[in-house]
Every structure is written in C-alpha cells, then in structure tokens.
Amino acid sequence: MESINRAQEAPKTGTTIVACEYAGGIVIGADTRVSTGTYISNRASDKMCNLTENVVMARSGSAADTEAVAGFVRHHCAQREIELAHGETMEVKQVARILTKINYENKNANNGTGLGCYAIAAGWDEKFGAQVYSCTAGGNMIKTSWTTDGSGSTYIWGFLDSEFKERMTREECEKYVLKALTLAMAVDSSSGGCARLCTVNKDGCFRRFIKGDELERQLGEIHFKSGGGLGKGVVYGEKSGGVAI
Amino acid sequence: MIPSRTSHSSSIGPGVVPRGADPAYDEEVKREYDLRKNIPHLGKGSKGRPFSIDPNVGVMTRTQTPYVTGTSVLAVKYKDGVLMACDTLACYGSTKRYKSIQRMKLVGKYTVVGFTGELSDFDYISTLLDELEMTDFCQDDECPRTPKEIYNYLVRVMYNRRNKFDPLWNSLVISGWDYVEKKPFLGCVGMIGQHYVDDHVATGFGNHLARPLFRESWKEEMTEQEAEKLLKSALLSCVMRDKQMMNKFQLSKITADGPGEISEPFAIDTRWGYENYVNPTKYAPGAW
Numbered sequence: 001m002e003s004i005n006r007a008q009e010a011p012k013t014g015t016t017i018v019a020c021e022y023a024g025g026i027v028i029g030a031d032t033r034v035s036t037g038t039y040i041s042n043r044a045s046d047k048m049c050n051l052t053e054n055v056v057m058a059r060s061g062s063a064a065d066t067e068a069v070a071g072f073v074r075h076h077c078a079q080r081e082i083e084l085a086h087g088e089t090m091e092v093k094q095v096a097r098i099l100t101k102i103n104y105e106n107k108n109a110n111n112g113t114g115l116g117c118y119a120i121a122a123g124w125d126e127k128f129g130a131q132v133y134s135c136t137a138g139g140n141m142i143k144t145s146w147t148t149d150g151s152g153s154t155y156i157w158g159f160l161d162s163e164f165k166e167r168m169t170r171e172e173c174e175k176y177v178l179k180a181l182t183l184a185m186a187v188d189s190s191s192g193g194c195a196r197l198c199t200v201n202k203d204g205c206f207r208r209f210i211k212g213d214e215l216e217r218q219l220g221e222i223h224f225k226s227g228g229g230l231g232k233g234v235v236y237g238e239k240s241g242g243v244a245i
Numbered sequence: 246m247i248p249s250r251t252s253h254s255s256s257i258g259p260g261v262v263p264r265g266a267d268p269a270y271d272e273e274v275k276r277e278y279d280l281r282k283n284i285p286h287l288g289k290g291s292k293g294r295p296f297s298i299d300p301n302v303g304v305m306t307r308t309q310t311p312y313v314t315g316t317s318v319l320a321v322k323y324k325d326g327v328l329m330a331c332d333t334l335a336c337y338g339s340t341k342r343y344k345s346i347q348r349m350k351l352v353g354k355y356t357v358v359g360f361t362g363e364l365s366d367f368d369y370i371s372t373l374l375d376e377l378e379m380t381d382f383c384q385d386d387e388c389p390r391t392p393k394e395i396y397n398y399l400v401r402v403m404y405n406r407r408n409k410f411d412p413l414w415n416s417l418v419i420s421g422w423d424y425v426e427k428k429p430f431l432g433c434v435g436m437i438g439q440h441y442v443d444d445h446v447a448t449g450f451g452n453h454l455a456r457p458l459f460r461e462s463w464k465e466e467m468t469e470q471e472a473e474k475l476l477k478s479a480l481l482s483c484v485m486r487d488k489q490m491m492n493k494f495q496l497s498k499i500t501a502d503g504p505g506e507i508s509e510p511f512a513i514d515t516r517w518g519y520e521n522y523v524n525p526t527k528y529a530p531g532a533w
Contacts, residue, residue: 033488038487039486040485040487043485044517049530074530186341194517211518224512224513226514229511230498
C-alpha cells in the first residue's frame with residue numbers, strides 16, 4: 001500500500017551501548033534491538049561479546065562489520081593467551097589495541113568508507129585495573145571513565161555527564177548504566193527490547209538480563225496490567241485530534 | 246535568446262533582474278533592446294526587459310516529507326459495530342517524542358476517524374471534520390452525516406490535494422455505524438486518494454503485520470470480546486516488530502448506541518520470558 005516508512009537501510013544495529021568504570025571494575029550494557037528499516041528483525045539480540053575472559057566488547061554500527069572484527073580479535077587474543085602463564089590474562093589495553101588496529105588498517109574497505117565498527121572495549125586486568133576504551137570506526141582508541149555509542153547515545157550524553165560519580169560501588173554503577181540504557185530506549189525507536197548488563201572485575205565476568213517489561217517506566221509509558229481495553233468506556237470528545245492524554 | 250538569471254534576490258519576485266544588479270545584463274539590454282519601442286518578438290505593447298523564471302525560486306514545497314508521525318491503525322467490524330485500535334506515540338523521525346497522543350477522533354455521533362502519518366496534517370483534517378460536525382449541528386435536522394458520507398468527503402479531500410502535488414501525508418481509517426442501513430461501516434483512505442471499504446483494515450506497518458492475522462481469524466458476526474481479542478493479538482504482532490510503536494494503546498468502539506468510546510490507555514503483555522532470550526549467543530560468541 002502506501003509507504004510512509006523511509007527507504008530500507010542495510011541491516012545495522014541502531015543501538016545504545018554504555019560502559020562505565022567503578023571502584024574495582026567496569027559495567028558495560030547494551031539494548032537488544034536489531035532493526036532493518038522500520039522492522040525489528042531481532043528483539044532479543046546479544047550485542048556484547050567476550051573478546052577474552054576479562055574484556056567485553058559492546059558493538060554498534062554495521063552488524064556485519066562488528067561481528068567480523070570481534071571474530072578476528074577473539075582469534076588473535078586466543079592465540080596470544082596460549083603463550084601466557086597460567087592465570088595470567090591479556091591486558092585490556094592490548095585487546096583494545098588489536099581491535100583498533102583492525103579498524104585503522106582497513107580504512108579503505110567498503111570502497112573507501114572503511115569498516116563501520118563502533119565499539120566499546122572494557123574490562124579489568126591485574127596491572128591497570130578497570131579500563132573503558134572507546135574504539136570508534138576509523139581507528140580511534142580513547143580511554144575514558146565512561147562512554148556511550150550507537151543511535152540512542154545522543155539522548156543520554158547529558159544524563160551520563162550529570163550523574164557520573166568517581167569511584168562508584170558496583171551496585172551504583174549498574175544502576176547508573178541501566179538507567180542510561182532505559183532512558184535511551186524510551187526515546188530512540190532504533191533501541192529497545194530488553195537490557196543486558198555485564199560486570200567485569202577481579203572475580204570474573206557477570207552477566208545480567210533485564211526483560212523489557214521489567215525496565216523502569218519513563219514519562220508517558222505505562223505498565224502492563226491485565227484487563228486493559230474497553231472496560232470502562234471512557235468518552236474522549238475533544239474537538240481536535242492530537243490532544244495529549 | 247531570453248537570458249536566464251538564476252541568482253538574484255527572491256524578495257523582488259521570481260525572475261526579475263533589477264537595474265543595477267547585473268551590469269553585464271544592463272549593457273546587453275541597452276545594446277539589444279530599445280525600450281522606447283515595441284519589441285516585436287515579445288508581442289505588442291511589451292516594453293519590459295526580458296527575463297525567465299528561475300525554476301528554483303518561488304517554488305512552494307509543502308508536506309513532502311513527514312516530520313511528526315503516527316504509526317499503524319487497526320480496525321475490525323464485528324456484530325454490533327466497529328473496533329479500532331492504535332498506539333499513542335508520535336515519532337519525530339526515529340525519536341519517540343510524544344507518548345500521549347490520541348490518534349483517534351470522534352466525529353459526530355456515529356463516526357471515529359484514526360490516522361497514520363503526519364500529525365499536523367491530521368490536525369488540519371480534524372478542523373475540516375469539526376466544520377462538518379458544526380454544519381450538522383446547526384442544521385439540526387435529525388439526519389447527521391453518516392460515516393459513509395464522511396468517508397466520501399475525506400476521499401475527495403485527499404484526492405484533490407494529491408492532484409495539486411501537495412498531499413496530506415496521512416492514511417485515515419474511518420469507522421462508524423450507519424444508522425440508515427443499520428450496519429457497521431469501515432473504510433480506509435490513503436494520501437493519494439486510494440480508498441476502499443472492508444471488514445477489517447490496517448494502515449502503516451499494520452498492512453504487513455496485522456492484515457494476515459485478520460484474514461486468518463476474522464469472521465462474520467463476531468462478538469465484541471472476540472473482536473477485542475483479535476485486535477489485541479494484532480497489536481502484539483505490531484508492537485513486537487514495528488520499531489516506531491510503543492506499548493501503550495487505545496481502543497475505540499462505535500455501535501448503534503453512539504457516540505463512540507475511546508478507552509483509557511493500556512499496555513499489553515509483550516512476552517519477554519522466552520528461555521532463549523537470556524543467553525542467545527551461548528554457543529556462538531560474537532554472533533547476534
């Protein structure tokens with residue numbers, strides 16, 4: 001029929017990813033929506049993957065590019081870990097550097113546009129503790145206390161700036177990252193679904209999955225309660241459409 | 246050859262080159278045209294300096310791209326009337342900006358109109374519908390406009406705007422009770438004037454997601470509960486897969502008892518409890 005929607009784009013993530021360091025580790029989080037144009041092709045995807053046991057990568061940008069890059073980084077890290085002593089892990093900086101190198105050296109991929117891999121690599125190692133690296137396309141690697149990326153990130157820079165505190169506890173940091181994700185998902189139509197969090201500290205990597213209906217409601221949103229519908233028959237007789245309820 | 250001038254101040258209108266704006270052109274005019282005499286090839290009485298219209302100036306473009314949009318509207322006929330459902334979101338591009346917009350409007354005693362597409366254009370259509378309602382009220386002749394008349398009117402409005410290359414960027418769903426023929430009415434009008442009546446209607450993304458469900462499950466003489474159940478299952482399908490939809494809906498009902506009723510906003514159960522959602526990449530780290 002008629003086409004109100006915009007033109008189809010190549011499958012991208014249209015995502016929100018956030019990472020933040022706290023006293024003793026990092027918390028990294030992502031939404032779970034993958035969309036092709038207006039269609040949600042996957043409503044419960046997993047946008048975070050372990051590059052090594054102690055480093056997690058959150059992906060945004062081109063779905064294919066980030067998946068390919070993650071695969072290569074995992075391979076390189078696996079090969080290097082063979083040579084390490086028992087119990088020794090790769091440094092977060094090294095892993096992030098491998099990722100960045102791949103982004104940097106492939107600037108002429110895709111007919112000059114380069115790889116569309118916008119990633120966050122975050123983790124914990126013995127030597128330098130908790131680190132968050134923002135590894136954007138083009139081959140930039142920047143260490144920050146917290147960072148965000150993806151289409152939904154535009155809506156939460158202000159919140160993240162305003163609510164960030166140095167040396168948070170694990171609970172505070174998880175709450176901070178989850179709130180940021182929830183806010184972004186409430187406003188960005190390309191982000192949504194559920195939220196995934198991953199905490200990495202000296203004890204290991206701990207995942208959390210927060211279902212879509214368990215996220216905090218934002219302004220204008222409502223919870224599911226059974227029996228909604230025509231029950232009471234309220235009449236809305238306002239003169240013009242588009243009246244806020 | 247008539248000179249074409251494509252850069253000049255648009256405040257003086259299209260295509261006019263004021264004296265002094267372009268010295269080279271002024272010279273050319275002085276050389277070529279004697280403004281005290283008639284210029285033969287331009288016709289009798291013409292003394293003006295020739296110019297051509299800059300195609301890029303003075304062209305009016307109204308709604309060619311929508312700004313604030315509403316997504317699908319779904320509607321089904323049942324035994325005693327028509328049910329319509331839609332969410333309460335208006336998106337600003339890909340931003341879910343306004344979350345409490347009522348996208349259905351009661352028109353007179355027997356009609357409910359819902360929209361997909363540009364909010365401002367529907368606001369304008371609402372004003373037109375209000376005028377119709379006003380004339381009905383003033384005539385006070387106990388035969389207000391039937392839904393079919395409102396539908397026909399909207400078809401004409403949409404089609405005529407399309408003919409002027411200035412469409413109202415909406416798909417409208419008109420549901421109502423025809424008090425003359427004593428049966429429910431349901432029709433849909435698009436932005437280029439395409440229109441049809443049917444037992445069930447879906448606009449926007451609902452065309453793809455809800456229509457197959459309607460075709461499968463709709464039957465004649467459904468009860469209100471069955472119709473509500475069918476609509477809610479179609480809404481579930483839409484909200485799971487349309488990124489510009491939110492889980493906050495309104496349901497409207499129109500029956501012979503008129504006027505229409507629009508419910509309080511409600512949410513539906515979107516089922517996030519599948520086991521495989523918890524760790525989908527367990528056996529394929531790095532995949533999606």
